[in-house]
Amino acid sequence: MKNPAIVLLNLVLLCAAIAARAELTIEITQGSDNPTAIAVVPFAWQAAGTAPEDVALVIESDLTRSGQFTPVARTDMLGLPSTQEEVFYRDWRALETEYLLIGKTSPTPNNGMRVDYELFDVLRQTRVFSGYESGPASDARMLAHRVSDQIYEHLTGVRGAFATRLLYVSVTRGGAGNKDYYRLTMSDSDGARPIVLLESREPLLAPAWAPDAVQIAYVSFETGRPAIFRQDLATGKREQLTNFQGLNSSPAWSPDGRTMAMVLSKDGNPDIYLMDLATRQLTNITNNYAIETEPAWMPDGKALLFTSDRGGKPQIYRYDLASKATKRITFEGNYNARARVAQDGRNVVLVHQQEGNFQIAVLDLVTNRMVTLTSTALDESPSIAPNGSMVLYATKFGDRGILAAVSVDGGAKFRLPSREGDVREPAWSPFLTAK
């Protein structure tokens, strides 16, 4: 008699306990991805006169270019704090700002400069983090890019690639009777501070970075025919690597820096060769009657992608170094060429022809989905940022060749300033510092 009662009681208690514990859980499986609003307050200059560089402006334009952030206009700012005590969260919340970046710049001995910065979360009214960068005052813009990298990584979870460099070739038309003028130029990732590395009356082509970001390679016609050169950026020392009959083009450094893939036509038609940079020994990896060109390494160094017309039309193929097997990887459309692989080994950017237009597309190697990123007609030479977030490419604007960039999700686009001539063949550097 007693037992059933106890059973019942137990049951009731148990049910009550479970009911009390069950808390409503709402699942959020979608979002509306909008740029994050950030206010970058002009940094205070801790000395007499004015700062040599508007560091905050450089940071603000970096973050804006990424497409992940929208800046708050300086004219809307209700105050210009440079220390935590001066921050009134209410003011910033009124501007619907999510994050607030403030900072100070100060001169240091020997023409140095120091940038101190603090990032605040306006919604939670807390300081997210703070830090500083220092270096020569002449490098103020690079210090700013390094701050941008820190902010970007903290807020997006992806390493920033603002403190990187670009290589590109610009051509100034010589006019009647004169030869064209070629310049190999290196600039900051935002196109600022261009430095001419090489000038020539003969064509310059295909600049490429070594993985250490200290050496570069390119094709120069200065000897009267195409030859691959490498050049040390620190010392300026140059070295000619190839001088073969026919085509010598498309140098591509392996991720370990020991091998260079290149296109040579010394044995008849263009094929992909690997050169051991220590021994200068060559290996032909595409012994084929078709045209093979534009090699690009997978980030693990175990395979290469290249363009081949062995199927009748240019398509991207993948060559596996261990198995020596070649496999076609693009099947959409009649023209896919000049692949470059992101550091994640998953996204491949390439030139894709669609309805007569040459556009930049990104191919996901896992899902095999191709997405066209650009909408202009003559886009070429895509190069992907070392963090995989942006693609730099050459395109036509009016009748001039210019550089433009698009984010890999297609959301953000911008054009790089170019002063004169046609700009082409951009190459985005690796990260300048190891992590």
Next chain:
Amino acid sequence: MSTSSAPSSIYAKPVVPRIVLRPALASVLLHGLLLFALTANWADSTRDVIVVKPLPKVINARLVDASEFKPKPKPVPPAPKPKPKPKPEPKAAPVAKPKPAPKPAPKPVVAAKPKPAPAAKPKPVPAPAKAEPEPPRVTQQELAALARADLARAVAEEQSAAQAAATSAEMAASYAALIQQTVINYWSRPPSARNGMEALLSIQLIPTGEVVSVTIVKSSGNTAFDRSAVNAVEKAGSFPELQNLPPREFEKTFRRFSLLFRPEDLRY
């Protein structure tokens, strides 16, 4: 203890099992029942706890429910509410048609009216808005906005009637859907976010609908992702619609609840 001291008697033996048998039986029964209760409750609680994914459907259901409550309560509560004829009539007309047709049998007046939908339309105020939810393909945002506006109005107009009729589960589900949609609108994921990441937040509200605390119960392992989830709730700031909820219902479900952020719509 008697078993050990008197092993000599043969008849003693069956007695012992019989004494053991009943408690044993009871014990088995009890355990079985406990087990059953446990499993049954788990199933029940999960059904309760997790909001169904097809979001528009939830909102749709809510739309119908809100207006549907009017014809239903009529038999039970006194006249005062149903009297204002202009209101219930147009409402019942387009919306009540699909679902409640079988239910509100008691009132022939209302039951008859729902059918001539065009006749109800000319009535000026609520008719056009009411007619909209019916088209099958409206964008999710429109639907959400519509649902919100509609819910607020419906609740304001006929609060007590709706409360009387709505079961607590239906109400909780509709307000949960509202919170869900609001948070979705504010959730901006960082580029490092990947499908399948999970962050579980615990949210505390006060009866005005204001968020008073957001804590990360289970991190996704990606701080940028976690922060985006917290920011989505912080940006939403408050869910003032919850003020329309009866206090008992608020305390039961929304004083403290969990939000599970698990993207499924990213590129990868």
